[in-house]
Amino acid sequence: xxxxxxxxxxxxxxxxxxxxxxxxxxxxxxxxxxxxxxxxxxxxxxxxxxxxxxxxxxxxxxxxxxxxxxxxxxxxxxxxxxxxxxxxxxxxxxxxxxxxxxxxxxxxxxxxxxxxxxxxxxxxxxxxxxxxxxxxxxxxxxxxxxxxxxxxxxxxxxxxxxxxxxxxxxxxxxxxxxxxxxxxxxxxxxxxxxxxxxxxxxxxxxxxxxxxxxxxxxxxxxxxxxxxxxxxxxxxxxxxxxxx
Amino acid sequence: xxxxxxxxxxxxxxxxxxxxxxxxxxxxxxxxxxxxxxxxxxxxxxxxxxxxxxxxxxxxxxxxxxxxxxxxxxxxxxxxxxxxxxxxxxxxxxxxxxxxxxxxxxxxxxxxxxxxxxxxxxxxxxxxxxxxxxxxxxxxxxxxxxxxxxxxxxxxxxxxxxxxxxxxxxxxxxxxxxxxxxxxxxxxxxxxxxxxxxxxxxxxxxxxxxxxxxxxxxxxxxxxxxxxxxxxxxxxxxxxxxxxxxxxxxxxxxxxxxxxxxxxxxxxxxxxxxxxxxxxxxxxxxxxxxxxxxxxxxxxxxxxxxxxxxxxxxxxxxxxxx
Numbered sequence: 001x002x003x004x005x006x007x008x009x010x011x012x013x014x015x016x017x018x019x020x021x022x023x024x025x026x027x028x029x030x031x032x033x034x035x036x037x038x039x040x041x042x043x044x045x046x047x048x049x050x051x052x053x054x055x056x057x058x059x060x061x062x063x064x065x066x067x068x069x070x071x072x073x074x075x076x077x078x079x080x081x082x083x084x085x086x087x088x089x090x091x092x093x094x095x096x097x098x099x100x101x102x103x104x105x106x107x108x109x110x111x112x113x114x115x116x117x118x119x120x121x122x123x124x125x126x127x128x129x130x131x132x133x134x135x136x137x138x139x140x141x142x143x144x145x146x147x148x149x150x151x152x153x154x155x156x157x158x159x160x161x162x163x164x165x166x167x168x169x170x171x172x173x174x175x176x177x178x179x180x181x182x183x184x185x186x187x188x189x190x191x192x193x194x195x196x197x198x199x200x201x202x203x204x205x206x207x208x209x210x211x212x213x214x215x216x217x218x219x220x221x222x223x224x225x226x227x228x229x230x231x232x233x234x235x236x237x238x239x240x241x242x243x244x
Numbered sequence: 245x246x247x248x249x250x251x252x253x254x255x256x257x258x259x260x261x262x263x264x265x266x267x268x269x270x271x272x273x274x275x276x277x278x279x280x281x282x283x284x285x286x287x288x289x290x291x292x293x294x295x296x297x298x299x300x301x302x303x304x305x306x307x308x309x310x311x312x313x314x315x316x317x318x319x320x321x322x323x324x325x326x327x328x329x330x331x332x333x334x335x336x337x338x339x340x341x342x343x344x345x346x347x348x349x350x351x352x353x354x355x356x357x358x359x360x361x362x363x364x365x366x367x368x369x370x371x372x373x374x375x376x377x378x379x380x381x382x383x384x385x386x387x388x389x390x391x392x393x394x395x396x397x398x399x400x401x402x403x404x405x406x407x408x409x410x411x412x413x414x415x416x417x418x419x420x421x422x423x424x425x426x427x428x429x430x431x432x433x434x435x436x437x438x439x440x441x442x443x444x445x446x447x448x449x450x451x452x453x454x455x456x457x458x459x460x461x462x463x464x465x466x467x468x469x470x471x472x473x474x475x476x477x478x479x480x481x482x483x484x485x486x487x488x489x490x491x492x493x494x495x496x497x498x499x500x501x502x503x504x505x506x507x508x509x510x511x512x513x514x515x516x517x518x519x520x521x522x523x524x525x526x527x528x529x530x531x532x533x534x535x536x537x538x539x540x541x542x543x544x545x546x547x548x549x550x551x552x553x554x555x556x557x558x559x560x561x562x563x564x565x566x
Contacts, residue, residue, distance in 0.1 A: 143334070143336065145332050145333070145334050145336040146336045146337070146338060148298060148332075148336065149330065149332055149336035150349075150353075151298055151325075152296055152298060152325060152328070152330040152407075153325065153326065153330075153349065153350040153353060153397075153401075154321075154322035154323060154324075154325035154326040154350070154353065154354065155322070155350075155353045156322065156353075159353055163349075163352075163353070164338060167338070167340040167341070168338060168339060168340050170340060241340075243339050243340055243381045243382075243383055
C-alpha cells in the first residue's frame with residue numbers, strides 16, 4: 001500500500017483503500033472456502049428436501065383447494081373451508097415465529113432441533129401452504145371450457161386432474177415451484193439464525209457475531225448466485241414448456 | 245335421435261332464482277341438423293348442456309339414440325357421453341398437446357391402445373383436412389383450423405350425435421362458411437345428427453333443416469325451417485328477412501316458401517289492375533331452397549282479389565297494415 005503525498009491524489013488514496021478491501025477479501029477466499037462450501041451444501045440440502053416435501057404435500061393440497069371449491073370437480077365447501085383455513089394459518093405466521101412454534105414437532109420427528117436436517121421440518125411446513133396457494137392460482141387459470149370439454153368426452157374426474165388440469169397448468173406450476181425454492185433459500189438463511197446451519201448460519205455466526213465482513217460478503221454472493229441459478233433454470237424450463 | 249321432454253332448470257343464485265328452462269320439448273330426427281337460435285341468456289346453452297347432462301335438468305327426461313341419459317350416473321353416464329360429440333365456441337383444445345394429442349384424447353381416455361389411436365387420429369385429421377398439422381400446437385393454428393381440430397376430436401369415438409355450442413361465433417365470415425360446409429358434409433357422409441345453438445340467424449339459414457327460436461327459457465316456435473317460413477306471423481321469417489319498418493294501410497308481406505319462375509308481380513298488375521310498389525325484400529337460399537319475402541304496397545279496386553290470387557299460387561300473404 002503506497003500513498004503518494006501529492007495534492008489532488010487524496011481521492012486516489014481512498015479508491016485504493018476500497019480496492020485493497022476487495023483484494024483482501026479475494027485473498028481470504030481460499031481460507032474461507034472449505035467452510036463456505038459446507039455451508040452451501042447444507043443450504044442446498046435443506047432447500048432440496050424442503051422442496052421435495054412442498055411438492056409432495058403442497059401439490060395435492062393446491063389441487064384439493066381447487067377441486068373442492070364450488071363449481072369444481074368435487075365441490076365440498078366444508079372441506080375447502082378447513083383446508084383454506086389451515087393454509088392461511090401457515091401463510092400468516094412469519095417464518096421466524098413458525099420455526100420456534102414447531103420446535104416440539106421438529107424434536108419429535110428428527111430427534112433434535114439443531115442442524116440442517118432439523119431445519120427441513122419448519123422449512124417444509126412454511127413452504128407447503130405457500131406452494132399450495134401458488135398451485136391453486138395456476139390451476140384456476142386453466143380454461144373452464146377445456147375442463148367442460150373433458151367432461152363431455154366422458155373423462156373421469158381423476159383423469160381430468162391428471163391429464164387436463166395439471167398438464168395445462170404446468171408452466172405456471174413450474175414457475176410457482178421456482179418461487180417456492182427462492183423463498184426457501186431465504187427461509188433457510190433465517191433457519192441459520194436458530195442453529196439450522198447453512199449459509200445463513202455462517203453469515204450470522206461468522207459475519208455478524210464475529211464481525212468478519214469477509215464471511216458476510218461471501219455468503220451474500222453465494223446466496224445471490226444460488227438464487228440466480230434456480231431462477232434461470234426455472235425460467236428456461238417454463239419457456240420450454242409453454243405452448244400458449 | 246334426440247328426445248327431450250319437459251326440461252326444467254332453475255339456477256339458484258345468492259338472492260334470486262334464474263329460470264333457464266321452462267318446460268322445453270326438443271325432438272331431433274336422425275340425420276337432421278337442428279338449430280336453436282336466441283339471444284344470450286335465452287337458455288339455449290343450458291338446453292344444449294342438458295342433452296349430454298353437463299347440466300342435469302331439475303325435471304324432464306333426455307333420450308339420445310334410445311337411451312335415457314337422465315337415468316344414468318357415474319360410469320354409465322360417462323360411457324353414454326362418449327357417444328355424443330361436442331364442439332365449443334372457443335374450441336376448448338388442450339394447449340399443452342399437439343393437434344394429434346388433442347384428437348387422440350377421447351380415445352386415450354376410453355383406453356384405446358396407442359397403435360389403434362394413431363391410425364384413427366390419422367383418419368380423422370384427413371377427414372377435416374388437417375393431416376399436415378398433426379404435430380402443430382393449437383397456438384400455431386388459425387381459428388378455423390382450431391375448430392377443425394375440435395370437430396375431429398368430437399368425432400374420434402364415432403358418435404352418432406354432435407352438439408355444437410356456438411361453434412362459429414368466434415370465427416370470421418369466410419371461416420364460418422367453411423366450418424358450416426364441413427358440418428354439412430360430415431352430416432351427409434357420416435349420417436350425423438347435429439344439434440347446434442347459435443345467436444346468428446345466418447347459421448340457421450345456411451345449414452339447418454329444423455330450427456327453434458328460444459326466448460326466456462322457452463321455444464317460441466320450432467319445426468322444419470321451410471314450414472316455419474311458410475307460417476303466418478313466423479318469427480323466423482321475420483328474423484331471416486328483415487323488412488323495412490315503414491308500413492302503410494295497404495302494405496302486404498308476401499312470402500315465397502319455394503322458388504317461383506313466373507313473373508308474379510307484373511301478372512298481378514295486368515290481371516287485377518292494381519298498383520304494386522315494392523318497399524323492400526330479399527331472396528335467400530334456405531335449407532337448400534330459394535325463399536323470398538317482399539314488402540309491397542298494393543293499391544287498387546280489385547286489391548282483395550289480387551291478394552286471394554297470390555294466396556292461391558301458394559304464397560303466404562300477410563296484411564301488415566292491419
